[in-house]
Amino acid sequence: MLSRTVFFSALFLLLPLLSGASANVVDRSVAVVNDDTITLSEVNEFGQPLFKKVADEVPADRREAALQEARLAVIDKLIEKKLIVQEAKKFGLLVNDQEVETAFQRILANSKTTEEQFRKDIAAEGMSEKQYREGLREQILSSKLINHEVRTKVVIADSAVRDYYNTHYITVAEGGEYYLKQIGCIWGTATPSGATPSQEEAKQKIEKAHALATKGKDFKELAKEYSDLPSATEGGDLGHFQQDEMAPFIRDAVIHLKPGEVSPIVEHDNAYHFFKLVSHQQGQAVAQEPFDEVKEQIREKLYQQALEQRFKDWLTSIREKAYIKVL
Structure with missing residues (x-):
């Protein structure tokens, strides 16, 4: 109560x-x-x-x-x-x-x-x-x-939950767009928390987050907890990209993924990264999050x-x- x-x-x-x-x-x-x-x-x-x-x-x-x-x-x-x-x-x-x-x-x-x-x-x-x-x-x-x-x-009707989802969680992707989320752990420079982790600390942190993400843990919450990147406040949301708009290290990590899959960990500059391919559609409605994963959050x-x-x-x-x- x-x-x-x-x-x-x-x-x-x-x-x-x-x-x-x-x-x-x-x-x-x-x-x-x-x-x-x-x-x-x-x-x-x-x-x-x-x-x-x-x-x-x-x-x-x-x-x-x-x-x-x-x-x-x-x-x-x-x-x-x-x-x-x-x-x-x-x-x-x-x-x-x-x-x-x-x-x-x-x-x-x-x-x-x-x-x-x-x-x-x-x-x-x-x-x-x-x-x-x-x-x-x-x-x-x-x-x-x-x-x-x-x-x-x-009482919140199921139809109200679905209507909210369709309004706030569905976008239309242009041809060939990739919708990505990201988690990154940096070293050798100050994180938003004020700490300056070593490379080994950053590696341990990203590996823990990656293990949880591959087990299906909520990516948005993982990003807020583990990511040191600006996108963390948005749950790791990077948005939509054409293939030729992505940095090479990102493109190589996600090009073979299926929607919903998580990439391997990649090292770039002074950070470890991995990505989740939310969708790869061509001119179709794209869900930012699967309905079953967010319906109770919407209902609440x-x-x-x-x-x-x-x-x-x-x-x-x-x-x-x-x-x-x-x-």
Whole structure:
């Protein structure tokens, strides 16, 4: 459940409340949401990071207006939070302490840190563990509500996946074009990571990537992980080439390949390379990736887009039905 709530935690700003509201401030209501109120202390606590950022970064002559705008934005997010909690209560949705503990331990495991270090980290942000856990409880509750009211109602049809694929993954190749992908490992010069590998290190790296590619591992992901070339950010995509447009060392490596095959490793200048021939067609539709390899990625992308839109529509509908007044 938590792995899919990251998107929503960012969307809702359901973050743990931060300490720091002044004890000398007389609390008062700043907004009414149905039968609940939002207090000044809630706004100060929830908005503390944003207010600090504005105070630190906005010039003095615009600071007051920027702070007022930030306060209104914080109040609006707190209104959303109140509405979500109210809706959850309508359906009898609750979060027990064990669910919070399980989520907390999962976060520790994913961040590869200890409880002690985690407490120090959040303390540095002005936050206690209790406050963090309460924020986590709200995230879990929101996720349950979203499962109940939004997520279960989103279905991505196979036809939508195919339409997206045909629009974004299909191109028409000119006569005799080769569509190539590449992975390259360099030595003797700095890589994008800042390291300067030796020739032996580059050779070991390319051989590992090549072995994985020949076993059918996703070439795009391998390129992003192993390639030191600029094309790595594009998943190794080199694009389409006529045979006479290719450098000789590339042409010799791919000329005898069949679509889908991976070339041997070749050495050129201070780098080892190998290539994947995605397609070699003449005036036909060319798939950048096989449909079966990307259909679930497409489905997930479309699902997230539909989920976000449905949530926005759902939240708009409950706002329209609610009594909301900013004081």
